[in-house]
Amino acid sequence: GENVEQHPSTLSVQEGDSAVIKCTYSDSASNYFPWYKQELGKRPQLIIDIRSNVGEKKDQRIAVTLNKTAKHFSLHITETQPEDSAVYFCAATDSGAGSYQLTFGKGTKLSVIP
Amino acid sequence: DTEVTQTPKHLVMGMTNKKSLKCEQHMGHRAMYWYKQKAKKPPELMFVYSYEKLSINESVPSRFSPECPNSSLLNLHLHALQPEDSALYLCASSQVAAGDYEQYFGPGTRLTVT
Numbered sequence: 533g534e535n536v537e538q539h540p541s542t543l544s545v546q547e548g549d550s551a552v553i554k555c556t557y558s559d560s561a562s563n564y565f566p567w568y569k570q571e572l573g574k575r576p577q578l579i580i581d582i583r584s585n586v587g588e589k590k591d592q593r594i595a596v597t598l599n600k601t602a603k604h605f606s607l608h609i610t611e612t613q614p615e616d617s618a619v620y621f622c623a624a625t626d627s628g629a630g631s632y633q634l635t636f637g638k639g640t641k642l643s644v645i646p
Numbered sequence: 647d648t649e650v651t652q653t654p655k656h657l658v659m660g661m662t663n664k665k666s667l668k669c670e671q672h673m674g675h676r677a678m679y680w681y682k683q684k685a686k687k688p689p690e691l692m693f694v695y696s697y698e699k700l701s702i703n704e705s706v707p708s709r710f711s712p713e714c715p716n717s718s719l720l721n722l723h724l725h726a727l728q729p730e731d732s733a734l735y736l737c738a739s740s741q742v743a744a745g746d747y748e749q750y751f752g753p754g755t756r757l758t759v760t
Contacts, residue, residue, distance in 0.1 A: 575753045581747070621688050633691060634689075634691070637688065639686070
């Protein structure tokens, strides 16, 4: 089955700086890579995703890059703000049986210091 | 309506109790998921229903019994739970169509087993 490694486990940045979180995956058949943000006591919320036929995707201050050859993908947050503080999870699909089974990384706790 | 709802928000139960968690979505999604999330850990997949049929059971103990009465509803019946089953239980839903992978999470039920 799929295995997703995520680094770092914690990350502290000054407000306005950039933050980068990296993930690697093991299953070359995986074709969808979402990133979820989870604030304390809240549900995971999709913030950006990328499919295997695209190398990069950007949405305002957030971007994701995918290197299929190396089997790694990264989340980039620019101009960080205190409200970006949360736990971020990367994930990869292991599709089958008509549904999409997400395998999550262990998470990165991002703290943005004002 | 792009929301997944879950009831109750909080549940405290004894080890001999029987209770049920409920999940509902009206987005026309035909895949629904139960996840268990312990503190500071990623969501852990328990069950997947695709077209109201159980397609994935991740070796979950029989004290957890899922049910999908129709395409909008998903239940998780709980019986004889252990204190270590205390966690946040998340429901999610998604399309099954190829290329439409996004999973929408509900707010979760915070379960405490005493």
